[in-house]
Amino acid sequence: MAEPQAGNKAGPVPFASADPHRDRMLQRLHIDLPLLAGLMILSGFGLVILYSAGGQDSALVVRQALRLAIGFVVALLVAQIPPHGLKHWTPWLYGFGLLLLVAVLISGEIGKGAQRWLNLGLLRFQPSELMKIAVPLMAAHYVSRFHFPPGPRVIAISTLLIALPVLLIVEQPDLGTALLIASSGCFVLLLAGISKRLILSVITLQAVAAPLIWYFVMHDYQRRRVITFLNPENDPLGAGYHIIQSKIAIGSGGWFGKGWLNGTQAYLDFLPESSTDFIFAVLGEEFGLMGILALLACYLYIVWRGMQIALQAQDSFSRLLAGSLTLTFFIYLFVNIGMVSGLLPVVGLPLPLISYGGSSMVTMMAAFGILMSIHTHRKLVST
Amino acid sequence: MSDKEIIHGYRELQLFKIRAIAALIVVLLLTLVLVARLFYLQVLSHQRFTTMSQNNRVTISPVPPTRGLIYDRNGVILAENVPAYRLELIPERIADMEMTLHQLRRLIPIDDRDIERFHRDLRRKRPFDSIPLRMGLSDEEVAIFAANRYRFPGVEIQAGLRRHYPLGRLTAHVVGYVGRISESDLGTIDTTNYRGSTHIGKTGIELSHERILHGTVGYLQAETDVLGRRLRILNQTPPRPGRDLWLSIDIRLQRIAMEAFGAENGALVAMDPASGEILALVSMPSYDPNLFVTGIDSDTYDRLRNSPDRPLFNRAIKGQYPPGSTIKPFVGLAGLELGKIGSDDAVICRGVYIPEFPSKRPFRDWKRSGHGYTDLERSIVESCDVYYYELAYRLGIDRISSFLARFGFGRPTGIDLPGEASGLLPSREWKQRKRGQPWYPGETLITGIGQGYTLATPLQLAVATATLATGGRRRQPALLRASTAIHGNSLQTHQPRTANQMSIIDHANWRTITHSMVQVVHGPRGTARRIATERFRIAGKTGTSQVFGLKEDEEYDASKLAKRLRDHALFIAFAPAENPRIAVALIVENGGSGGAVASPIAGRVIEAYLQERSDG
Secondary structure: OOEOOOOOOOOOOOOOOOOHHHHHHHHHOOOOHHHHHHHHHHHHHHHHHHHHHOOOOHHHHHHHHHHHHHHHHHHHHHHOOOHHHHHHHHHHHHHHHHHHHHHHHHHOEEEOOEEEEEEEOOEEEOHHHHHHHHHHHHHHHHHOOOOOOOOHHHHHHHHHHHHHHHHHHHOOOOHHHHHHHHHHHHHHHHHHOOOHHHHHHHHHHHHHHHHHHHHHOOOHHHHHHHHHHHOHHHOOOOHHHHHHHHHHHHHOOOOOOOOOOOOOOOOOOOHHHHHOOOHHHHHHHHHHHHHHHHHHHHHHHHHHHHHHHHHHOOOHHHHHHHHHHHHHHHHHHHHHHHHHOOOOOOOOOOOOOOOOOOHHHHHHHHHHHHHHHHHHOOOEOOO | OOHHHHHHHHHHHHHHHHHHHHHHHHHHHHHHHHHHHHHHHHHHOHHHHHHHHHOOEEEEEEEOOOOOOEEOOOOOEEEEEEEEEEEEEOHHHOOOHHHHHHHHHHHOOOOHHHHHHHHHHHHHOOOOOOEEEEEEEOHHHHHHHHHHHHHOOOEEEEEEEEEEOOOHHHOHHHHOOEEEOOHHHHOOOOOOOOOOOOEEEOOHHHHHOHHHHHEEOEEEEEEEOOOOOEEEEEEEEOOEEOOOEEEOOOHHHHHHHHHHHOOOOEEEEEEOOOOOEEEEEEEEOOOOOHHHHOOOOHHHHHHHHHOOOOOOOOHHHHOOEOOHHHHHHHHHHHHHHOOOOOOOOEEEEOOEEOOOOOOOOOEEOOOOOOOEEEEHHHHHHOOOHHHHHHHHHHHHHHHHHHHHHOOOOOOOOOOOOOOOOOOEOOOHHHHHHHHOOOOOHHHHHHHHOOOOOOEEOHHHHHHHHHHHHOOOEEOOOEOEEEEEOOOOOOEEEOOOOOOEEOOOOOHHHHHHHHHHHHHHHHOOOOOOHHHOOOOOOOEEEEEEEOOOOOOOOOOOOHHHOOHHHOOEEEEEEEEOOOOOOEEEEEEEOOOOOHHHHHHHHHHHHHHHHHHHHHHO
């Protein structure tokens, strides 16, 4: 009846072979080789950039490599959970995450003027990280119970399911993460096929709501960031300096860059940021437009593979989930590159899998684990 | 599966496909936007940015804030900033770094640790950042370098400020010191605010109030040429200096206390019982904190660290000693308040106590012949052990433990100094948890005379004494009295923390204890009668704590024992007894007898303080 699938329907993919034995092996381990290879190439590239951005500190690179290794292990572990298992636990995970968010608001440890961390004795944990997975899971879980396109009631309830955690995270306040989570939920609805008219009216509504958010929701530091973004020369000592410096770094890179380890401008004002959020500027300076195009190609390949997995998924829950997670990954890199190149305001999101740091990387790898699980747990139904 | 469902499933899949493809198209479009933007930056504006990058760079250099000063309660300066010279290198202007370092070392002494630190900074900082190589250059070294300056492009003498403690060892255990920011400090601080700062508080007040002392970094935005030379200043944000602190310490009292110790090791804490303000905090021996500011050489450091006298160890807050007989007024008060004895109840002391429970050994009094008929007052005045064996037996460990806890024993006092020890107040529960053993009745008896497991820091003893002096109002001790306000020059006083008032059953019980303690000093048989004075009345209690246990029937012969094995001498006191303005607790390590060695030190401190106050 059921046989592991070999080969691909949706067109040729690099790293996919015609060797049925190897494919069966990978399937049993729940590894999607094309996706895994893309992620590995990307993170390898990231370590090379990090070595330069971190001031040639090899200890820093080793730490990051270790983190990546943990990330890959997490991805492979998550890939072992079949989609129906994920689906089963989704409401619990979502409810648990919601509880933690409330707990953070009530008793959260104050760090950087924002309450994001929950101290669980030994472990410091950011519940909003959990929500990055739990919200798309919950939205996909709920929406997939009904026929597509979802009716007004389904849309209303799923909007509520998305808005609740998002508002709690805005309250922390962590606008960047809140936006990411909101968009991951919206992607589920968009992919489920809500009407175009509704999409348009939501966009209009947002334009109206923007000034309200500006005055009533945003904190001072967030407003300052937007002002700085609109006019970086206004605040050349603070965040504006980041943007000016990162533009100089990228711009002076030219077509081919100054060469690895030869960047001078990439030593930005605040050193920690050049290996974290602003690492893209180092890439732009040292590898030029060619290096950037290579990186973008790498990212696009992963997005492409993710969407392919979504298209080949066999039930609507998996389909929506895979699509949402993949598109959110794209939003991540788009916002970061847009921010570093001065297209978008500084919101403090890392460049996925390249920036130094671990808290969000593990979550991202877990998301890729889900993608692999969706792809490798498929059953071919003989007709 | 019905046909309808299959059709529905097919429609859904089609819908999803359309949406997914639309999403992919949007992804591609957004990527194109990014590429267009980067093309604009990297290709179309390349020339402009290259010029900006090469010819004129805008550098931002941090301007470190001036560290706040520290004064004593009368305005005597305890920590100041004095001009200092340091040698700094700008890496990108130095062609051959190894050669330059080599030649510099031939000119002025630079040790390996400086070189090591320099290389570490070199990796962390930007090539046009100035990196310090050696601190604290002498005038002579500055002159030598100035004469050879032409040989060293990119090497500069920078004038800066260095932390200096004019009173040196007098304040070392209170004020502490600052030292170079270390790798481990970097993890705990806001690195942005410390750009430009080289030092950070390492111990004492310098550490506990680091945040207010440090201030906020300022910035200087300047245009520089390709070599990193500053062409013109574009903009600047001045640093906000750290706030000055006024401590409650009275440095005159501190000096008198330290001199009173002479060559003895030990610790003393004097506090104002009403406010909880620390008037003097002494730990002997002390050390010169200035050694740590410029970077102590490893020989001196090892000598300080390995000295058997342990000068770096702050005995006043970290030293944990058995309180010995100084615990007796508190246990006596417990007996009265909990109704286990009356003030007139007496025991007949024959120099040994035979408990009712089976015990392998008799419990000895320090006085072999015994004290005879002993009531509460006499038990305190002559420090009778047998009386407290009996009282402890009547009270039981649970009551003793919970009563002493109200005086702050067994838990850090919360003083604004880092690293305070918590002492140890034994209880049944503690012993089960830590040792996995039940509590034995014999242990209750020795707890009653302040031996056994009980440990207290001199600071805890001072707090407990102050609590006794104020009729059960326990204050959190504090050193910080005032600081300059964030804006302007006005002073911001730091209110003493709220007091913790014990519930009192009968005030007469407290008066009885105070009266007995007065007799310790002013009575004809008191163990501290040598410090009695006409001018005011002192309430005190002597104590001795064993460094090692005596075997049964073994005679204690101080003259035969090595100094290090001799008992510790303790003394607690407050004065004037009727209206206490100072409470003191002290220990003289291996001092022998509390009455002979410890009490005179307290006497001098109390006298000096009350004298000074009445003069003023």
